Amino acid sequence: MSLGSKDKSNRQLANRSNREGPLTNRFESRDGSVVIDVAESAGYCWGVERAIDLAVESAGDTSRPTVTHGELIHNSYTVDKLRQEYDITHVSNHSEAPDGSALVIRAHGVPPAVKREAAAQGLTVIDGTCPLVDIIHRKAVQLVKEGYEVFVIGQASHPEIIGILASVEEAGGKGTVLETDEDVANVPPLKKAGIVIQSTLIAEKAGKIAAQLVPKSREVKVVNTICHVTTERQEEADHLAATADVILVVGSQHSSNSRKLKEVCGKDGAPTYQIEGLADLDMGWFVGKRHVGIHAGASTPREIIEQIVAHLQEHLVQGAA
Numbered sequence: 671m672s673l674g675s676k677d678k679s680n681r682q683l684a685n686r687s688n689r690e691g692p693l694t695n696r697f698e699s700r701d702g703s704v705v706i707d708v709a710e711s712a713g714y715c716w717g718v719e720r721a722i723d724l725a726v727e728s729a730g731d732t733s734r735p736t737v738t739h740g741e742l743i744h745n746s747y748t749v750d751k752l753r754q755e756y757d758i759t760h761v762s763n764h765s766e767a768p769d770g771s772a773l774v775i776r777a778h779g780v781p782p783a784v785k786r787e788a789a790a791q792g793l794t795v796i797d798g799t800c801p802l803v804d805i806i807h808r809k810a811v812q813l814v815k816e817g818y819e820v821f822v823i824g825q826a827s828h829p830e831i832i833g834i835l836a837s838v839e840e841a842g843g844k845g846t847v848l849e850t851d852e853d854v855a856n857v858p859p860l861k862k863a864g865i866v867i868q869s870t871l872i873a874e875k876a877g878k879i880a881a882q883l884v885p886k887s888r889e890v891k892v893v894n895t896i897c898h899v900t901t902e903r904q905e906e907a908d909h910l911a912a913t914a915d916v917i918l919v920v921g922s923q924h925s926s927n928s929r930k931l932k933e934v935c936g937k938d939g940a941p942t943y944q945i946e947g948l949a950d951l952d953m954g955w956f957v958g959k960r961h962v963g964i965h966a967g968a969s970t971p972r973e974i975i976e977q978i979v980a981h982l983q984e985h986l987v988q989g990a991a
């Protein structure tokens with residue numbers, strides 16, 4: 671299996687900072703009757719890949735167990751493989767980690783206190799927090815130092831948001847999550863509003879929420895912390911929405927970025943299905959379709975996408991679908 675950066679195509683993605691080349695990779699069914707466009711960046715993002723690499727590297731030290739703080743990624747295939755091939759399991763809280771174990775922090779991070787407490791407990795903390803998520807923590811703390819009340823636009827229950835709010839509070843600031851229009855409506859008038867945004871949010875949605883804060887505050891500072899991988903994925907999703915006549919989004923139902931991709935891919939009316947893998951595929955979805963689009967969340971392994979493409983190439987032939 672390919673886990674982490676051992677996958678060459680993913681390493682190429684990790685090294686890319688700006689878009690170069692096409693939005694999709696094109697395949698055809700074996701009789702050439704159906705086009706299959708796969709979003710160029712579908713699959714692991716480099717932040718997730720890095721966390722997996724760190725976990726696998728840690729497991730190489732067999733003198734102590736390696737556990738992850740929660741499931742390392744929202745993908746049961748990878749989580750199962752990590753357990754079976756590297757004996758990497760997860761705990762829901764650092765206090766449950768076996769004595770002397772290595773604790774791997776996930777890409778979307780944790781409150782700073784979790785790392786301190788884990789170290790004090792005698793655990794070896796392997797920090798898989800994506801560097802881009804670390805930047806959001808630092809930007810939010812900077813806003814506190816500049817005297818802003820901090821607002822984090824994102825999903826209140828998401829671990830990334832919980833971690834950022836904890837950093838704001840540790841810095842002595844006040845942090846509020848804005849997830850819905852109602853959340854913004856409940857904000858009282860204030861002097862200085864500083865905004866950061868969840869790394870995987872849709873820019874348009876975040877912008878609409880941020881704009882609603884303008885009449886409430888004499889000064890509003892927005893730090894755009896949506897990560898460039900998210901922006902590229904959404905461009906590709908826009909492209910698929912406009913061109914494909916049926917779209918698959920490969921990713922766990924628990925993955926918030928997969929759910930957001932599904933929303934974008936389906937916005938122009940093409941039937942869009944979110945699946946975890948080949949077993950969820952219904953060939954009835956492709957009847958009469960000649961242009962299939964495929965996208966995938968940041969926690970989807972490339973090999974799952976490759977299996978689906980290979981299956982469609984083989985079975986989507988004229989007369990059979």
Ligand code: SF4
Pocket residue numbers: 715716717718777778800801802803869870897898899900968
């Ligand atoms: S989506 Fe962006 S911020 Fe989140 S883990 Fe991946 S690279 Fe990092």
